[in-house]
Amino acid sequence: MSNLSVNHLLGIKYLIKSDIELIFKTADNFKKIINQPIKKVPSLRDITIANLFFENSTRTKLSFELAEKRLSADVINFSSSSSSVKKGETLLDTVNNILAMKVDIVVMRHPNPGASVFLSRNINAKIVNAGDGTHEHPTQALLDAFSIREKFGKVKGKKIVIIGDILHSRVALSNIYCLQKLGAEVKVCGPSSLMPKHLDALKVEHISELKEALEWCDVANILRIQLERQEVNYFPSLREYAMVYGINKEILDSLSKEIIIMHPGPINRGVELSSDVADSKHAIILDQVENGVAIRMAVLYLLAGKIKNN
Amino acid sequence: MIEERELLNQDDIAITIERLCQQLIENHDNFDNTIIVGVQPRGTLLSNRIINRLKVQLKGVEIQSGNVDISFYRDDLRRRDEPIVPEVMDMNLTVEGKDVVLIDDVLFTGRSIRSAIDALMTFGRPKSVELLTLINRRFSRHLPIQPNYVGRTIDAMQSEKVIVEWKEINGKDRIVMVKSN
Numbered sequence: 001m002s003n004l005s006v007n008h009l010l011g012i013k014y015l016i017k018s019d020i021e022l023i024f025k026t027a028d029n030f031k032k033i034i035n036q037p038i039k040k041v042p043s044l045r046d047i048t049i050a051n052l053f054f055e056n057s058t059r060t061k062l063s064f065e066l067a068e069k070r071l072s073a074d075v076i077n078f079s080s081s082s083s084s085v086k087k088g089e090t091l092l093d094t095v096n097n098i099l100a101m102k103v104d105i106v107v108m109r110h111p112n113p114g115a116s117v118f119l120s121r122n123i124n125a126k127i128v129n130a131g132d133g134t135h136e137h138p139t140q141a142l143l144d145a146f147s148i149r150e151k152f153g154k155v156k157g158k159k160i161v162i163i164g165d166i167l168h169s170r171v172a173l174s175n176i177y178c179l180q181k182l183g184a185e186v187k188v189c190g191p192s193s194l195m196p197k198h199l200d201a202l203k204v205e206h207i208s209e210l211k212e213a214l215e216w217c218d219v220a221n222i223l224r225i226q227l228e229r230q231e232v233n234y235f236p237s238l239r240e241y242a243m244v245y246g247i248n249k250e251i252l253d254s255l256s257k258e259i260i261i262m263h264p265g266p267i268n269r270g271v272e273l274s275s276d277v278a279d280s281k282h283a284i285i286l287d288q289v290e291n292g293v294a295i296r297m298a299v300l301y302l303l304a305g306k307i308k309n310n
Numbered sequence: 311m312i313e314e315r316e317l318l319n320q321d322d323i324a325i326t327i328e329r330l331c332q333q334l335i336e337n338h339d340n341f342d343n344t345i346i347v348g349v350q351p352r353g354t355l356l357s358n359r360i361i362n363r364l365k366v367q368l369k370g371v372e373i374q375s376g377n378v379d380i381s382f383y384r385d386d387l388r389r390r391d392e393p394i395v396p397e398v399m400d401m402n403l404t405v406e407g408k409d410v411v412l413i414d415d416v417l418f419t420g421r422s423i424r425s426a427i428d429a430l431m432t433f434g435r436p437k438s439v440e441l442l443t444l445i446n447r448r449f450s451r452h453l454p455i456q457p458n459y460v461g462r463t464i465d466a467m468q469s470e471k472v473i474v475e476w477k478e479i480n481g482k483d484r485i486v487m488v489k490s491n
Contacts, residue, residue: 002395022395029379029396037404038432041382071382301382305393 004302008120008127011136012177020181024146026298027291034070034293044073047304050098052108053130054080054091054115059265059289060130060140064107067296073304076103091115095123104307105300108132126303134168140264141174143295145182147288148219151260156183161213163189163245164223164272167196167234171223171264176202189213190245193234210245214255221262222247222272238271248274252282260284317445317472318462318485326461327356330442331363333459334411341373343437344409349426350379350397353414355476356444360413374408376401376433380425399429406434411459415474417443420455445472445485 004019012020033041049068053061061077068075078098095106107128108116113135120127131137149155160179166172166188179186180203188195189207199206207213214220225241235241247261261273261283269275277283318326338344341364348357354377361373381396412426423441430439444461450468464487466472471488475481 003392026396029381029399032399033382036399036401036432037434040432042428043382043384043387046388302393305387305390307388 004306007303007306008116008129009138009299009303010116010120010127010129012138012141012174012181013136015138015178015181017181020142020145020178023142023295023298023302024149026302027142027146027294030070030297030301031291031294034290034297040070040072042072043301044068044071044304047071047104047307048074048076048102049105049107049300050103051075051077051130052095052098052106052110053078054108054110055131057109057131059292060109060137063289063292064128064130064139064296067293067300068107070293071297071300071304073105073300076101091119092122095119099123099125105303126307128299128303131170133170134173135170136174136177137170138174138178139292139296139299140171141178142299143288143292144171144175144221144262144264145178145184146295147262147284147291148179148184148260149182150287150291151284152218155179158184158219159187159217160184160219160221161187161189161207161217162221162223163210163213163247165194165225165234166190166199166223167194168226169223171221173202175221176204187213187216191235191241210247211251211254214247214251214259217259219260219262220247221264223264224266224268225271242271246270246272246274247277249276249280252277252280258282262288264288313489315487315489316484317464317487320477320483323444323461323483323485326444327359327363330444330459330461331360331367334360334364334442335367337440338409338411340368340371343407344374344411345403345405345436346373346375346411346413347401347405347426347430348375348377349412349414349422350377350399352416352474353377353412355478356415356474357413360442374403376403378426378429380422380429383425383428385421385425401433404434405430405436408434408436410436410439411442412439413442415443416445416447416472417441417455417457418447418450418472420451420453423455424453444474447472 005016105126107130109130110132113133115132116127116129162172176186187205263285348354377400379397379399381394440458442459443457446460446463448465474485477483
C-alpha cells in the first residue's frame with residue numbers, strides 16, 4: 001500500500017496499522033535525507049502550510065517548521081498570543097481567513113480536545129493535529145514508536161510502560177493507540193489520582209509500584225507532570241512525587257536488566273527524571289527529537305500527495 | 311488485447327552490457343575519479359551488473375558506487391493518484407569533484423534523469439555527469455537530456471511501454487515492448 005487511508009492526521013485512533021508502517025518507511029528515507037550534506041528536498045515546493053498554535057509549544061513547533069522547510073514548503077506561523085483570537089474571533093473564522101490566503105495544509109495545536117476533528121469537518125485543507133488538549137498528539141506517538149523500532153528493530157512484542165500523568169496526557173493516549181496497533185504490550189504507572197477512568201476500555205493495566213513497572217518493561221516512556229493542566233492537587237507535593245515516581249540512577253541500577261528511557265520533553269529535571277538518567281546512555285531522548293523531524297516530514301509528504309493539483 | 315514484442319533477449323543484453331562496459335573503460339580509464347550511480351529502483355539492477363562486469367574486465371579494480379532515490383525530487387507529486395513510496399537512498403560518499411556516470415534502464419521523457427541530477431547534486435558538486443541507459447526511446451523527450459552511452463535506441467509510440475525484465479526479479483533477462491489496444 002502506498003497511500004494513507006486517511007485524509008488528515010487527526011489522531012492515531014483513526015489510522016490503521018499499514019498507515020503507520022507507511023509513515024515509518026517514508027520516515028526512514030527522510031532520516032537519511034536530513035543527515036545528508038544538503039538536507040532539503042524540493043517535494044513540497046508548491047505547498048503552503050500554516051502552523052496554528054493556539055497553545056504554547058517550543059519543540060513541536062520548531063520540529064514541524066523545520067520539517068516543512070526541509071520539504072521546501074512555504075510556511076506561515078501563527079500563535080494565539082499575538083492574534084485576533086484575543087479579540088474574540090472564533091476558531092472557524094480565524095482558520096477560514098487564513099485559508100482565504102490559499103493554504104494547503106494546517107498544522108494545529110489547540111487547548112480543546114477535538115478541535116482538529118472539528119476543523120477537518122468544516123474546512124477544505126489537510127489537517128495535522130499537533131496536540132489537541134488532553135486528547136491526542138499523533139506525531140509524538142509516531143516518533144516515539146519509530147524510535148523504539150529503531151532501537152530494537154521492531155515494536156511488536158515489546159513491553160512499554162508509560163509513567164506519570166496519564167490523565168492529562170495526550171502523549172499517553174496517542175502512544176497507547178499507536179503501540180497497541182503495532183503489536184506492543186502497554187502498561188501505565190503513576191499515582192491512581194492521575195489515571196483516567198477509561199483505562200479498562202483501552203485494555204491497559206495500571207501498575208502502581210514504580211519498581212515493578214520498570215522490572216516488567218523494555219522501554220519506559222516518562223511523562224512530564226503537567227502542572228498547568230492540573231486544576232486541583234492530584235498529589236501532595238512535587239517532592240513527594242519525585243520520591244515515589246521519580247526515576248534515578250539508583251533505581252535503574254537495582255533492576256535485573258537494562259531498559260530504555262524515553263521522554264517527550266520538556267524534562268523537569270529532578271522531578272520525573274534525575275539528571276544522571278536523562279544524560280545517560282539509557283536515554284534516547286535526543287534521538288526522539290531527531291526522529292521527530294523525519295516523522296513529521298513523512299506525514300506532511302504523504303498528506304500533500306493527496307492534495308489534487310488543479 | 312495486449313501485444314508483446316521482444317526487443318532484446320538474454321544474450322543480446324549480455325553483449326550490450328559488455329559493450330557499454332568497454333565504452334566506459336575507454337573514457338574512464340581505471341575509474342579512480344569515477345563514481346557509478348544507479349537510479350532507484352530499476353537503474354540499480356543495471357548498475358550492479360555493469361559494476362560486476364567492469365570488475366571482471368579490469369581485473370579487480372575497486373569501483374566507487376551508490377544509488378540515488380529520486381522520489382522526493384520528482385516533479386509529479388500531486389499529479390499522480392498515489393504518492394510514490396521511496397526506495398533506499400544509498401550514497402555513502404560525496405560526489406564533489408568526481409566524474410559521475412548515472413545509470414538507468416530506460417530513457418523516456420528525461421524527467422527521471424532531471425530528478426536524479428537534482429538528487430545527485432545534494433551530495434556535492436561533481437566535475438561531470440554522464441548518462442548511460444540500456445534503452446533510449448527516441449523522439450519522446452520532454453526535456454533536453456541525451457544519453458552518453460546507449461545500449462539500444464528504439465522508436466516507440468507514446469502508448470507503447472518498454473519493459474526491462476531482470477533475472478533477479480522476473481526469472482530471466484529480456485526487454486519487451488508492450489502495446490495495449
